[in-house]
Amino acid sequence: MTARKKNSTYTHNEKYIVNCDLTYALSMIGGRWKILILDKLDGKTLRFSDLKREFYYVTERMLTLQLKALEKDGLIKRKAYAEVPPRVEYELTEMAMALSPLLKQLSEWGGRQREQQQTS
Amino acid sequence: MTARKKNSTYTHNEKYIVNCDLTYALSMIGGRWKILILDKLDGKTLRFSDLKREFYYVTERMLTLQLKALEKDGLIKRKAYAEVPPRVEYELTEMAMALSPLLKQLSEWGGRQREQQQTS
DNA sequence: GTCATTACTTACATTTTTGTTCGTTGCATA
């Protein structure tokens, strides 16, 4: 999102992340609020204000940033209507829908893992 | 890993992450090198030096931090032998093994997504 | 003409994550 200094090790190492399909996948859903947004948009079309209301604890700036990133990565579609006040709707792309069942499995695993951790 | 100031919004918002099984799951594999490590340990027991050689581009400190976090989260087991020079072996826990097939699916999805993105 | 509305944007501050460099331990070997 922000400008990168070239030649930093952080940037340099990025190739090891991007070259791998798995880390590439995770990088697209790794933002703090991204999967929550994807989950909320599952099966629905929502306006920015709907998301804002749902994620009242997330600042508008963060919501915007995460939405922009998701759009850039082809996970959500943005439709802006030329109205005043503005209306913008978001919905999942097909690739994001293909991700849904995977996320459900991950969620179940997370639940089991949480139990495991509590009894240890 | 590092001390947290209480009352920061970042910390405060963490509950929305931890309360959700999905974000909880992702938080455990979200570190920069964690899944690469998990992937490398799949089906094998490896020494710290093995991992160091494999991930030559990751600093020892980062490797240590990620391993510690994985251990704390119950994804890897650490066995230290009382020898000199020291010998420490790492292997996956059962929960981590249960995660493997999921990660494979995610990886495949990542590959498809990468192709999609390139043609757009 | 003032105000409310919606979906943002900008400048800046804070917090977290990652990386750099150097040191430690205790024994074996040269």
Next chain:
DNA sequence: TATGCAACGAACAAAAATGTAAGTAATGAC
């Protein structure tokens, strides 16, 4: 006696991610 080894730890620095606070645009309602 000096050096190398393996697996770290600690102090510090850089970079990224997230959060705070304020402002913008165009229009319709009052």
